[in-house]
Amino acid sequence: MKLTNFLLLGAVLCAEGNDDPRMKILPAGDQEVRVGKNIVLTCRAVVPSLELIRDLRWYSPQGYPVQQGDSLSDYSTRIYSEEQPGEAATALFIKQVSNEDAGQYTCKAVYASNQHLQATVQISLFVGITWEDAPIAQYARLGQNYKIIIFIQVRARPPANIDWLKESLILSTGDQYVIESDGLVIQSVSKENAGTYTCRARVPETGELEERDIQLDVRSWKLDEITGTLTGYQLRRQDEGSYTCIAENNAGREQASAYLSVIIRPKVQELYNKTFEVGRMGAELICKASGEPLPRIIWRKWSLNEPYLAGGQPDDPRIIVRDQTVLAPARSIPNATISWWYNDVEIGRDDLDRNFQIIGHGPRSDLIITPLVSSYYRVYKCKAENPYGLAFHDIELEEAHEPTELQQAMLDKNTATSLQFRFVPPSDMGGLPIDSYAVEYKRARQDWGSARRRVWPVDTEGNGYILENLSPQTVYDLRFGSKNRVGFSPWGAGIQITTNQQGHPEPPLLSIQTGPGEVLKGDVIFLPQSKV
Structure with a gap:
């Protein structure tokens, strides 16, 4: 038995001793890496006596030794190597891989003073699915065609397949949607088109998959923050009412209100052809029309130039024009009785829930709801009824x-006295569009109790958000938030920034107003000095 054990052990030692000394790189094989990712490669000596390994180093594709160990001045170096304690191995670190890092890397060592060992690995790069220009919050105007812009950069071969979804339902080109290479076109936008759209990019050959959710808000109003002009599109009767303009800065707040009256073009709602026998008494033609303000109805025979007068006609007493019947969408003659419903249940009759309060039943009626639980959030139906019908x-x-x-605050410009930002909106906007962004800022050694605040309306023109009146070469702590109609978000996206030192001003740009809505921008123009 002892002899058998001895022979087995000897066989194992002999098998290991016959292996030629070599270098081994892990992970094995050539490496294909996505641009911007990090990678680590470990080179290990496979030899009987590890203590005989010397000069174990990584070399770049250009043949230069990669910085290693104590030769590093700091660990912010993007490409470096580290010896692995307790084993004859060294690790190659490449952080945020870029295109110039591609090539063949070599690991070399000397074994037993005279055997030169080496192993190579090829690193190739590819650009994966990246979102170049795909804002997660986009805005469309009611009634117009709108293109959800989304530019993606993908690996050239194989290309990515692009799908569009809305609330998890796959969209296809049809009557309203047109799928293009750089976006999704929505034709004749309606309120129902608002919601979350998902752009899905996938590469079947590699299994790579990326998704981008885009929140589309359908607006019937546009605010020009520079001129303060509020423009409405496709106004409806519901848009009539009082509007308040609020001006706010660090010095205070002022507001003024104006009333918007919506004028609706006249429309003939009812005028039917009639046939009467000769000599019939009391034959009537009835015209019903709507509009705001209430239109005046005029009768005229096609063969005559002059309209008929109210009452009897001077030259034909048989023809009498009586008072007109006028119908308006928000009014009715006689007045309508209004009731409130949901799911075919009448509130106040079939449902006596005290969390519903109805004030008035016509011509105006208000339904006040106290939503204690989520089931109160539903579709309610306002029903108007008079002897002539229902609406x-x-x-x-x-x-x-x-x-x-806020997901992120990105600094676009830093001057001695101002900072300019862009924001990545919150992942959850609360069910309502963001209407403003805010910043709290203070000097680094101050506490937040002494912080100042700046509030900006939402930038729809891409001009960014500018914080001014800062001190040069000063360290500031900043935190950001956003607001919808419900309230402010928690403060977040905190950063610390040092303003630049004072210096020469940047060259100004020349803007020339060439016509309505047209501005040309260019470089500085030096004008000749006037002669004294």
Whole structure:
């Protein structure tokens, strides 16, 4: 038995001793890396006596030794190597891989003073699916065609397949949607087109998959923050009412209100052809029309130039024009009785829930809801009825809350006295569009109790958000938030920035107003000095 054990052990030692000394790189094989990722490669000596390994180093594709160990001045170096304690191995670190890092890397060592060992690995790079220009919050105007812009950069071969989804339903080119290479076109935008759209990019050959959610808000109003002009598109009767303009800065707040009256073009709602026998008494033609303000109805025979007068006609007493019947969408003659419903249940009759309060039943009626639980958020139906018929209008009550923290604040410009930012909106906007962004800022040694605040309306023109009146070469702590109609988000996206030192001003740009809505921008123009 002892002899058998001895022979087995000897066989194992003999098998290991016959292996030629070599270098081994892990992970094995050539490496294909996505641009911007990090990678580590470990080179290990496979030899009987590790203590006989010397000069173990990594070499770049250009043949230069990669910095290693104590030769590093600091660990912010992007490409470096580290010896692995307790083993004859060294690790190659490449952080944020870029195109110039591609090539063949070599690991070399000397074994037993005279055997030169080496192993190589080829690193190739590819650009994966990246979102170049795909804002996660986009805005469309009611009634117009809108293209959801989304530019993606993908690996050239094989190309990515692009799918579009809305609320998890796959979209295809049809009557309203047109799928293009750089976006999704929505034709004749309606309120129903608002919601979350998902762009899905996938490469079947590599299994790579990326998704981008885009929140589309359909607006019937546009605010020009420079001129303060509020423009409405496709106004409806519901848009009539009082509007308030608020001006706010660090010195205070002022506001003024104006009333918007919506004028609706006249429309003939009813005028039917009639046939009467000769000699019939009391034959009537009835014209019904609507509009705001109420239109005046005029009768004229096609063969005559002059209209008929109210009452009897001087030259033909048989023809009498009586008072006109006028119908308006928000009014009726006689007045309508209004009731409130949901799911075919009448509130106040079939449902006596005290969390519903109805004020008035016509010609105006208000439904006040105290939504204690989520089931109150639903579609409610306003029903108007008079002897001439019924009319319905659906109103959806949706739940909303404050937005979550801002995802990111990006510094675009730093001067001695100002900072310019862009923001990545919150991942959850609370069910309502963001209407403003805010910053709290203070000097680094101050506490937040002494911080100042700046609030900006949402920038729809891409001009960014500018914080001014800062001190040069000063360290500031900043934190950011956003607001919807419910309230402010928590403060977040905190950063610390040092303003630049004072210096020469940047060259100004010349803007020339060439016509309505047209501005040309260019470089500085030196004008000749006037002669004294």
